Amino acid sequence: MEIIGNGFIARSLRPIAEKHPDTVVLAAGVSWASGVAAADFEREAELLDKVAKECVATGRRLLFFSTAATGMYGAVDGPGREDTPITPCTPYGAHKFALEEQLHDSGAEFVVLRLGHLVGPEQPPHQLLPALVRQIREGAVRLHRGAARDLIAVADVVTITDRLLELDLRSETVNVASGEAVPVEQIVDRLELRLGVTALREYRDSGTHHVISIEKLRSLVPEVARLGFSPEYHRGVIDAFVGSSVAA
Template sequence: MEIVGRGFLARSLKPLAGGHPGAVVFAAGVSSAPSTAQAEFAREAALLYEVLDHCRARGRRLVYFSTCGGGLYGTGDGPSREAGPVFPATPYGRHKLAMEGVLRASGVPALVLRLAYTVGRDQRGHQLLPSLLRQVRSGTVHVHRGSRRDLVHVDDVVAIVDALLARGAGNDVVNVASGFAVPVEDIVAHLETRLGVTAERRYVDVADDHAVCNDKLLALLPEHARPAFHAGYYRGVIDRYLDGPDTRPLREA
């Protein structure tokens, strides 16, 4: 398997590099959902075009990481599904949807994985859990009132990629999420419990209570490869992050 990229997700996928011949995983996209930098989007697009040419020339199939956040799906009634309507609410969401359109028109077999908030070691500091951890440790944390986040551990993402490629999945769009959108307050509270501290909350009225359906993912995965998703799964994600060999977020580029 060829892995395109050098960041957090690409590094996490390295254990799969020796398997899945004929697959190319594009893990070099923009990593910041709030990003509005058109130059960053343009760089990702240009690299994706090159990788698609490579896949066409060599008969490869591609795995592309998109997002299942509210920035792509927008707001709506009930959990968002892959076949449902998409109303991108942010530049990042519109960019990811445009890249998905490029893949559909490319003629290359492509598996689009719309990721939830992925958590793991060596993440950059702007990403959700490292940012909240840094704030809690500082004694003050900014909380978007009423917001919820679906957390998934990067080790589970890697196992899901492995299982989907093993069964030959392609030309499909799949939400990769736990299926449980957790109040950010609960995430902060578990961080406080683990660290033995209490942080002052400063609330911001930017509600985002977006939820994602993972029924399609669970149907595609063999039973032995399904992560143990449940209402308290997020606590295990946080624990694995804190108990890992290195929980210090990388410096911003």
């Protein structure tokens, strides 16, 4: 595969870079769900347009990473499914959904993966777990009351991506997540336990609590049953992340 980008997802996919030669992976987009300038959104849209045209010209498939997080499914009634009517509820979610529609209209063959909250070594400091670890170590962590997040190890995302690409999917959108909405308080509990630190909790307005459906993922890739997705899955993800952070 051709991987466009040098960020967290792009680096994580390098172990399978020699596979799927018919696929171009666009892993160079906006990864920050808040505080992003309109110019950054515009650059990603322009890059997607350029890469999609190249894929049309060469007959290759385009893999695009979208989001299954709050910005996309936060306003959905019930589990967020790929066929659910969507009204994105954040600028980031609206941007990613608009890019999905842009890709649909591009004429390129594509696969869209809507991702949960990825966790892994050397991920950007602004993302969820690195930000929480930093706040806990500083002595105070800011939480939205009632918020929940779906955590998934980036290594499991790579495994799933590899398997989905082997299926020769075309014009498909698939949620890639654990399917478990973990209250942020429980995430902080586990981080404090593993770090050996207790932080002051500062609560803000109510947050979102939504479940990402992985019914389609399970039907396409039954092997995900071996990845251990369950209400306890996030504990191992957090433990591995803290262990890699300490080692670093």
